[in-house]
Amino acid sequence: xxxxxxxxxxxxxxxxxxxxxxxxxxxxxxxxxxxxxxxxxxxxxxxxxxxxxxxxxxxxxxxxxxxxxxxxxxxxxxxxxxxxxxxxxxxxxxxxxxxxxxxxxxxxxxxxxxxxxxxxxxxxxxxxxxxxxxxxxxxxxxxxxxxxxxxxxxxxxxxxxxxxxxxxxxxxxxxxxxxxxxxxxxxxxxxxxxxxxxxxxxxxxxxxxxxxxxxxxxxxxxxxxxxxxxxxxxxxxxxxxxxxxxxxxxxxxxxxxxxxxxxxxxxxxxxxxxxxxxxxxxxxxxxxxxxxxxxxxxxxxxxxxxxxxxxxxxxxxxxxxxxxxxxxxxxxxxxxxxxxxxxxxxxxxxxxxxxxxxxxxxxxxxxxxxxxxxxxxxxxxxxxxxxxxxxxxxxxxxxxxxxxxxxxxxxxxxxxxxxxxxxxxxxxxxxxxxxxxxxxxxxxxxxxxxxxxxxxxxxxxxxxxxxxxxxxxxxxxxxxxxxxxxxxxxxxxxxxxxxxxxxxxxxxxxxxxxxxxxxxxxxxxxxxxxxxxxxxxxxxxxxxxxxxxxxxxxxxxxxxxxxxxxxxxxxx
Amino acid sequence: xxxxxxxxxxxxxxxxxxxxxxxxxxxxxxxxxxxxxxxxxxxxxxxxxxxxxxxxxxxxxxxxxxxxxxxxxxxxxxxxxxxxxxxxxxxxxxxxxxxxxxxxxxxxxxxxxxxxxxxxxxxxxxxxxxxxxxxxxxxxxxxxxxxxxxxxxxxxxxxxxxxxxxxxxxxxxxxxxxxxxxxxxxxxxxxxxxx
Numbered sequence: 001x002x003x004x005x006x007x008x009x010x011x012x013x014x015x016x017x018x019x020x021x022x023x024x025x026x027x028x029x030x031x032x033x034x035x036x037x038x039x040x041x042x043x044x045x046x047x048x049x050x051x052x053x054x055x056x057x058x059x060x061x062x063x064x065x066x067x068x069x070x071x072x073x074x075x076x077x078x079x080x081x082x083x084x085x086x087x088x089x090x091x092x093x094x095x096x097x098x099x100x101x102x103x104x105x106x107x108x109x110x111x112x113x114x115x116x117x118x119x120x121x122x123x124x125x126x127x128x129x130x131x132x133x134x135x136x137x138x139x140x141x142x143x144x145x146x147x148x149x150x151x152x153x154x155x156x157x158x159x160x161x162x163x164x165x166x167x168x169x170x171x172x173x174x175x176x177x178x179x180x181x182x183x184x185x186x187x188x189x190x191x192x193x194x195x196x197x198x199x200x201x202x203x204x205x206x207x208x209x210x211x212x213x214x215x216x217x218x219x220x221x222x223x224x225x226x227x228x229x230x231x232x233x234x235x236x237x238x239x240x241x242x243x244x245x246x247x248x249x250x251x252x253x254x255x256x257x258x259x260x261x262x263x264x265x266x267x268x269x270x271x272x273x274x275x276x277x278x279x280x281x282x283x284x285x286x287x288x289x290x291x292x293x294x295x296x297x298x299x300x301x302x303x304x305x306x307x308x309x310x311x312x313x314x315x316x317x318x319x320x321x322x323x324x325x326x327x328x329x330x331x332x333x334x335x336x337x338x339x340x341x342x343x344x345x346x347x348x349x350x351x352x353x354x355x356x357x358x359x360x361x362x363x364x365x366x367x368x369x370x371x372x373x374x375x376x377x378x379x380x381x382x383x384x385x386x387x388x389x390x391x392x393x394x395x396x397x398x399x400x401x402x403x404x405x406x407x408x409x410x411x412x413x414x415x416x417x418x419x420x421x422x423x424x425x426x427x428x429x430x431x432x433x434x435x436x437x438x439x440x441x442x443x444x445x446x447x448x449x450x451x452x453x454x455x456x457x458x459x460x461x462x463x464x465x466x467x468x469x470x471x472x473x474x475x476x477x478x479x480x481x482x483x484x485x486x487x488x489x490x491x492x493x494x495x496x497x498x499x500x501x502x503x504x505x506x507x508x509x510x511x512x513x514x515x516x517x518x519x520x521x522x523x524x525x526x527x528x529x530x531x532x533x534x535x536x537x538x539x540x541x542x543x544x545x546x547x548x549x550x551x552x553x554x555x556x557x558x559x560x561x562x563x564x565x566x567x568x569x570x571x572x
Numbered sequence: 573x574x575x576x577x578x579x580x581x582x583x584x585x586x587x588x589x590x591x592x593x594x595x596x597x598x599x600x601x602x603x604x605x606x607x608x609x610x611x612x613x614x615x616x617x618x619x620x621x622x623x624x625x626x627x628x629x630x631x632x633x634x635x636x637x638x639x640x641x642x643x644x645x646x647x648x649x650x651x652x653x654x655x656x657x658x659x660x661x662x663x664x665x666x667x668x669x670x671x672x673x674x675x676x677x678x679x680x681x682x683x684x685x686x687x688x689x690x691x692x693x694x695x696x697x698x699x700x701x702x703x704x705x706x707x708x709x710x711x712x713x714x715x716x717x718x719x720x721x722x723x724x725x726x727x728x729x730x731x732x733x734x735x736x737x738x739x740x741x742x743x744x745x746x747x748x749x750x751x752x753x754x755x756x757x758x759x760x761x762x763x764x765x766x767x
Contacts, residue, residue, distance in 0.1 A: 118590055184601055192594045196586075222597060226605035234612060237707055242697025245612060245707070256700040261615055265608060 006115065009537035019128075021120035022537060026127050027106035028430060031423075033127075034098030035507075037134065039500075041089035044082050046497045051079055053490035055472040076471045080149035081168075083469060085141065087152030088172065090412065091277070092179045093134050099280050099419045100183070100221075101130070104190055104214045106430060110528035110535065111208050113199025113544045113567075118192045126185035133178030140171035148172035151469065153266055154235070156246035156259040161239050170239045173232040180225040180232070183276075187221030190214055199527070201546035206566065208526050208550040209297060212304050213283015216311040220272045220279070223315070228269035231262060260325055264318075271318035274411045275310060278378070281418020282307060282349060285371035287550065288421055289353055291524045292368035293360025294562050296551040298352045306345035306352070313342040323391050324398045332391050339389035346382055350375065361554065361562070365522070366440030370421035373448050374414050380452070381409030384459060399469075402462025405455040413451055420447075420503070427507075428521050432534040433514030439506040446499035453492035461485045525565045526550050588741045595745040599752045606756050609711060613704050613763060620700060623767075628701040629694035631685050633765055639681035640761050646674030647754040650723075650747040658744070660737040665730040668743070672723045675750070679716055682709065708760050715753045722746045 010016050020026060043062070050059050051074045058064070063072030074082065105123065109116055117123045140147045145166025150159030154172070157163045194215050198207070207215075237243045244257040290297035297303060319327065319335030327335075353375055362368070384406045387393045397403060420443075427435045461482050466473060473479040473486070520529040527544055528535070544567040554562045557571045564570060617623055624630060653667035686709070689702070696706040726743050729735035735743050 119594060122594075184598075188594055188597050188601065191597060192590065196590050196593060222601035223604055226601055226603075227608045230605045230608035230612075233711065234609075234707065237696065237703070241706075242695075243703035243707065244697075244700065245616060245703065256616065256619055258616065258619060261612060265612070268608075 006538040019124060021124045023105045023109050023117045023120070023123060024430070024535065026123055027102045029127055030097045030101030030105060033131065033134070034094050034102060037089050037093035038098065041086050041094050042497055042500060044086040044089070046494065047074060048082050048086060049490040049493040053487045055474050077146055077149060079471045081147045084148045084151050088137065088148070088176070091152065091273070092176060093137065095277055095415050095419065096183065097130060099277065099415055100214070100217060101127070101186065103280065103284065103422045103426065104186065106426060107210050107528070108190055108193055108214060109197070110539060111211050111526050112194060112197060112202050113527045113540060113546065114193065114197040115538050115540065117189050118197050119189050122185050122189050126182045126189065129185065130179055130182035133175045133182060136171055136178060137175035140168045140175065143167050143171065153270070156262050159235065160247055170236055173235045177229050177232040180229045183221045183225045187218040187225070190218035191222065199543050199546055205301065206546055206549050209286035209300070209303060210283045212307060213280045216307050217276050217279045220276045220311060220314065224269045224272040227265060231265040231269070263322055263325060267318035267321045271321065272314045275314040277411050277415040279307060279311065281374055281415050284418050284422050285374045286353065288367050288371040288425060289356045290551040290553065291522060292363045292365055293357050294363065294553045295356060295360040296553060298355035300551065302348060303352050306348040309345040310342060313338065313345070317342055320389050320394070323394045336389055336391050343382065343386065350379065366437055366444060367421045367425035369441060369444040370417050370424065373417045373444065374421065376448070377409050377417060377451070378414040380456070381406055381414060385410065397462060399467055400462035401458040401466045401468055404468050405458030405462060409455050413455065425522065427510065428517030429528055429533050429535070431511055432517050433510050434517050434521060435510040435514060436506050439502055443499060443502040443506065446502060447496060450492040450496040450499065454489055454496055457485055457489040457492070461489070523561070523563050525552060525563050527566050530565050530567060583739050583741055591741045591745055595748050599748065609708060610759060610763065613708065616700055616704060624701055625699060628699055629689050629692040631689050631705060631764065635681060635685050635688065636761060636765060639678050639685065640757065642674050642681060643678045643754050643757055646671045646678065647751050649674060650750055654740065654744045654747045657737060657740045665727070668727055668730055672720070672727055675716070675720050675723055679720065682713055682716070705764065712753070712756055712760055715756070719750050719753050722749065
């Protein structure tokens with residue numbers, strides 16, 4: 001198919017820039033889409049933190065604009081909408097398009113030596129489906145009675161018509177369905193492309209780890225996004241057609257439904273979703289750590305095996321989200337044991353990363369800093385996960401800020417750092433311009449310090465018993481003493497939010513006014529760095545033949561440089 | 573996929589494997605969506621003390637049985653059509669047309685089944701039985717409609733010659749999808765009438 005012959009580049013504006021089937025254009029579209037939504041979700045996070053630091057006082061700058069009917073403070077139902085839409089937007093419309101949509105699309109064909117994705121039209125359809133999902137989600141913010149208020153997990157009966165009347169929650173479910181459909185299309189494309197379109201010589205053991213991460217993510221996408229899709233269909237039927245799949249008998253005349261059923265369906269998808277977001281970041285930093293330590297990635301095959309083991313295990317641990325739903329002791333303990341087991345491959349990855357760095361000739365570029373940042377924040381998040389995997393501690397910590405801190409460090413901060421590392425690293429290839437290293441490093445330090453404070457203070461307030469999703473915790477006697485802690489968290493969060501303006505400035509300035517990027521500015525060996533920046537429409541004039549592994553740095557046989565391209569033979 | 577727009581007389585073996593791989597992957601993925609719905613069916617059914625609950629409107633077994641037979645026949649016809657196409661034997665367009673006709677007949681029988689239940693007072697919100705019945709048949713019917721549209725496109729391609737012995741993969745991919753729709757119906761039929 002697309003690998004066999006070169007298609008001419010379309011010349012019309014629409015076919016070239018809007019309805020393009022070129023994976024590089026689609027990658028950039030996904031990138032802008034994800035970044036804009038990250039901004040929206042980020043502003044919502046700032047408003048949540050404002051409410052927690054100063055409950056009931058008017059939000060500065062934007063409060064009057066967003067809540068014109070009151071005094072500009074966040075109303076209680078508005079607060080529910082904020083945390084619901086913050087989570088939904090960040091996960092489904094921010095991180096997924098940025099990390100998987102943009103870098104999956106950009107890296108897969110380039111790194112395996114292909115001219116495009118195997119199904120270019122499906123690729124375009126995948127992007128426009130997520131756009132449609134985003135539009136539905138955005139529209140739901142303006143319907144009467146407000147947007148979804150059931151939390152990003154949308155548990156019934158919070159998400160039933162009794163908990164959340166109005167069309168907001170229904171539109172939310174439709175948006176999630178559409179976004180899921182987009183991910184399934186992407187997943188089918190990624191898997192087929194990686195299996196079928198690798199350049200000659202690009203064996204499975206020469207595949208860059210970035211591609212392995214994307215491959216495992218795509219497998220989880222095609223397996224588990226359909227589950228949430230079906231769960232959303234059932235929710236829409238419950239809300240709009242009067243069925244009662246999730247509604248127990250007392251609430252509805254037909255009756256007999258089961259709200260816990262939804263929790264099962266949600267977490268069968270929801271736990272793999274965590275790994276859907278983290279596996280690409282793991283893959284990317286496994287490559288970048290080796291690139292910038294100028295050393296081969298330690299135990300390549302073990303890293304791949306560990307990522308594969310996590311992929312398999314991620315499907316059988318979801319019950320740890322539901323320890324407090326009254327599951328039998330045997331089932332609970334099984335899920336606890338399986339969850340503990342999944343930390344083993346996680347730790348193997350850690351040791352491999354640390355050993356890759358060990359005695360390396362480290363180059364502290366911005367992508368390298370963010371890659372090391374992933375190790376740090378995922379370490380914090382992973383270690384606190386053990387408390388939540390253990391039933392006895394989880395029952396106490398369940399639905400507290402401890403959980404909020406934990407999942408933000410693992411799936412939010414780690415994936416975001418992975419996305420930042422990837423952005424700084426591939427920006428020259430994507431746009432043909434260099435990003436400012438000075439601003440990049442400033443961005444890194446201005447991000448990681450407040451970020452650590454934000455989520456570590458959440459551990460403390462959560463351990464002290466502060467529940468999540470309370471509109472005004474100062475109404476509760478025993479939580480009033482935690483107010484100073486919440487102020488610290490919020491101030492750090494505002495710094496964290498402000499630091500992202502450095503990134504936005506750097507991104508926009510470099511995109512249009514940055515210095516021109518050379519073919520291989522980072523001196524690395526994967527295939528995409530053998531062609532011009534940005535690559536031509538058809539990527540490779542002739543499909544390269546791969547003879548060398550992706551991480552042959554500082555090889556003793558190399559004389560005048562410490563790297564070798566995957567299409568070059570090592571001197572003997 | 574992009575090649576559909578190009579007037580290529582034949583396709584490479586590689587392209588054939590690529591497209592079939594993608595289709596099979598899609599079927600594998602999408603069967604998880606149906607698996608979720610059937611899991612829901614089993615869980616909620618298990619909650620009911622008697623099944624089918626007393627006094628519910630039952631869909632007509634003879635009608636559903638006839639629909640099953642018709643759908644199986646359409647799958648068999650499409651299978652034999654694709655086999656003939658690949659082997660270069662005549663009779664593809666005719667068999668495909670018969671398969672398409674059987675598919676349309678299934679859609680008609682399915683509509684009859686709904687009208688039957690609806691007129692007897694069965695609505696999605698009357699009870700759990702109806703809710704599950706409508707949920708599963710609606711979702712399945714959505715795939716029947718998509719399948720019929722795809723079957724129609726292949727039929728048109730067969731008549732204009734764009735689908736031929738050297739370019740059979742679009743037909744075989746659509747046939748795979750139709751077999752999947754057929755298999756899901758069998759599970760649905762067994763769930764509602766045999767269990």
